[in-house]
Amino acid sequence: KNQVEQSPQSLIILEGKNCTLQCNYTVSPFSNLRWYKQDTGRGPVSLTIMTFSENTKSNGRYTATLDADTKQSSLHITASQLSDSASYICVVSANTGRRALTFGSGTRLQVQP
Amino acid sequence: GAGVSQSPSNKVTEKGKDVELRCDPISGHTALYWYRQSLGQGLEFLIYFQGNSAPDKSGLPSDRFSAERTGGSVSTLTIQRTQQEDSAVYLCASSLAYTNRPDTQYFGPGTRLTVL
Numbered sequence: 001k002n003q004v005e006q007s008p009q010s011l012i013i014l015e016g017k018n019c020t021l022q023c024n025y026t027v028s029p030f031s032n033l034r035w036y037k038q039d040t041g042r043g044p045v046s047l048t049i050m051t052f053s054e055n056t057k058s059n060g061r062y063t064a065t066l067d068a069d070t071k072q073s074s075l076h077i078t079a080s081q082l083s084d085s086a087s088y089i090c091v092v093s094a095n096t097g098r099r100a101l102t103f104g105s106g107t108r109l110q111v112q113p
Numbered sequence: 114g115a116g117v118s119q120s121p122s123n124k125v126t127e128k129g130k131d132v133e134l135r136c137d138p139i140s141g142h143t144a145l146y147w148y149r150q151s152l153g154q155g156l157e158f159l160i161y162f163q164g165n166s167a168p169d170k171s172g173l174p175s176d177r178f179s180a181e182r183t184g185g186s187v188s189t190l191t192i193q194r195t196q197q198e199d200s201a202v203y204l205c206a207s208s209l210a211y212t213n214r215p216d217t218q219y220f221g222p223g224t225r226l227t228v229l
Contacts, residue, residue, distance in 0.1 A: 004155070031215065032215040034215075036220075041222070041223075042222050042223075043117070043204050043206070043220030043221050043222050043223055044156075044204075044220045045220070046217045046218065046219075049215050049217065051215065089155070089156070091156075093215065101158060103155035103156040103157075104155055105153070105154060105155045106155065
């Protein structure tokens with residue numbers, strides 16, 4: 001069964017600090033992995049998309065890594081800001097069709113002043 | 114340009130009633146998705162529309178759920194005889210459907226459905 005596990009479930013950090021969120025998946029055959037940011041009461045917003053051949057991708061202060069061999073990904077947030085407070089969702093697509101997306105339950109990040 | 118919009122933003126209904134949720138995708142986006150997000154859960158795929166192709170309905174949880182997309186643009190998700198377990202946030206997303214690379218899905222703000 002295709003699964004996406006994220007850790008930690010929740011995280012509190014001080015403004016200006018860095019943090020790393022983890023995503024482990026069992027989706028196969030792997031097509032791509034996406035990280036989304038979801039503010040409370042809003043729809044998810046895409047941060048990065050990585051295919052099998054990509055092992056790192058950055059979007060401003062967000063850097064995602066992918067290890068397709070160990071089926072792990074991480075999202076590193078540098079110099080956190082209060083506006084980074086949100087849920088971060090890892091989504092893995094299987095190479096079996098466009099609908100085949102498996103969503104993680106997300107990591108709830110709270111950045112405190 | 115405008116993003117994906119959904120209406121209503123909140124809907125409270127009584128068990129057994131029918132509800133209709135609306136999604137206006139980004140203009141020009143040929144792909145449209147409906148998802149459901151229950152409290153504390155990950156997103157659950159419901160249905161996918163791509164151009165004029167037959168929709169992929171494999172995620173619909175029961176025959177009480179249906180969706181249509183008129184003119185390749187606006188979509189309506191209908192839930193008949195609502196049950197309390199239908200309470201969730203219903204999210205719509207649209208994208209440009211590439212054939213050789215993954216597409217970025219743009220999500221709407223969602224409709225929070227509460228069935229009493």
